[in-house]
Amino acid sequence: MxxxxxxxxxxxxxxxxxxxxxxxxxxxxxxxxxxxxxxxxxxxxxxxxxxxxxxxxxxxxxxxxxxxxxxxxxxxxxxxxxxxxxxxxxxxxxxxxxDQKAQRTVSLDKVVLKQVIEEWTEDYTEEDKARLLLALKSLKDQQLQLVEMRFFEKRSFKEIGDICGLSENNAKVKTFRAVLKLKEFFHQKE
Amino acid sequence: MLKILLNRKEPSIEQVRKHQNFNKILAAVQYQQKVNNPWRYWYYPSLTICLLLLV
Incomplete structure (x- = not known):
């Protein structure tokens, strides 16, 4: 959708x-x-x-x-x-x-997930998928929010900055760091 | 604990519109304004007293 x-x-x-x-x-x-x-x-x-x-x-x-x-x-x-x-x-x-009225959830599209993995590894396997999901869980919440907005919702850095109360450049830097962290977690468990 | 949902079906725009509309939101806001108005408890008693004084 x-x-x-x-x-x-x-x-x-x-x-x-x-x-x-x-x-x-x-x-x-x-x-x-x-x-x-x-x-x-x-x-x-x-x-x-x-x-x-x-x-x-x-x-x-x-x-x-x-x-x-x-x-x-x-x-x-x-x-x-x-x-x-x-x-x-x-x-x-x-x-x-x-207030524990709702549970923090990340809704992901398998196609987007596959695209992210294919950028990092040569071929996509089910094991990679499981590793990426585990890596996502290891991120801090603010990092997760940035990755979510940038890669899964395809928002611009300007928009991310506006929503998170950051400047466009700061949003770019923080997202870059969050992706590095995610990559690190992803490759660590190989 | 973070929950990850894959390929989750999202409701269509029509379903969302059917479920929520602006009038409900407006009614909720107006009700809250009414409830939070400190004059709510004093309006009728003070009106009655004013009328009695006038009479």
């Missing part, structure tokens, strides 16, 4: 969005077009990180409730509105993990 997570895929004018945000700040009923634009992307972001579908729906609802409650605080200072929503989603997700 094609991913519909990227903020760059959304076709709209930032000025139009800015007007919609300003109207929604005055009256929450005008939040509807923003909700329609981002709901699916936020849901899929959450769904891929929890094991239970109902839990994903609940967390997504909480994200939009929180967004509406704190919309008056949002100011357009270079951070895209979508990234602001993803930050709320990230914080809601980690709150559910802390």
């Amino acid at each position: 094609p991913l519909q997570l990227s903020l760059q895929q959304q076709s709209f004018l930032p000025s139009e969005e800015k007007t919609q945000i300003e109207r929604a700040q005055q009256d929450p009923r005008y939040f509807a077009p923003l909700y329609e634009r981002y709901h699916d992307a936020i849901f899929r972001y959450v769904y891929r990180r929890v094991d239970d579908e109902e839990q994903a729906y609940d967390i997504t609802s909480c994200v939009f409730v929180k967004a509406l409650q704190s919309l008056h605080k949002f100011e357009y200072r270079g951070l895209p509105f979508g990234a602001w929503l993803f930050r709320i989603a990230k914080s809601e997700l980690y709150q559910s993990f802390r």
Whole structure:
């Protein structure tokens, strides 16, 4: 199934969005077009990180409730509105993990997994697959998030930076280090 | 403990839309605003007192 997570895929004018945000700040009923634009992307972001579908729906609802409650605080200072929503989603997700309401999950596509392995080894075997999964489990959570967003969700470094609160360069460096770590774990168990 | 799920089926956009809509979110926010409003408990008693004073 094609991913519909990227903020760059959304076709709209930032000025139009800015007007919609300003109207929604005055009256929450005008939040509807923003909700329609981002709901699916936020849901899929959450769904891929929890094991239970109902839990994903609940967390997504909480994200939009929180967004509406704190919309008056949002100011357009270079951070895209979508990234602001993803930050709320990230914080809601980690709150559910802390409260043990949801389990941290990584949803992977076998094709993507195969592509990653083929970049590192000459041929893909089931054993390699098991090793990569084990290596993923050995990563720290922040490293896992970066690898997840970059390789499994194909996000740009700019977007990763916006969501994680890092600069584009910092996101690039940290992702590079996370991949090095992953490679190290992968080859260690050979 | 991290759980890894391979080739997990994702619900379609239509299924997601059917499951959640903006009106439910808006209703939840409005209800919370109502509940969190400190005037909620004082509105009717103070209105009654004002009316009584006027009469």
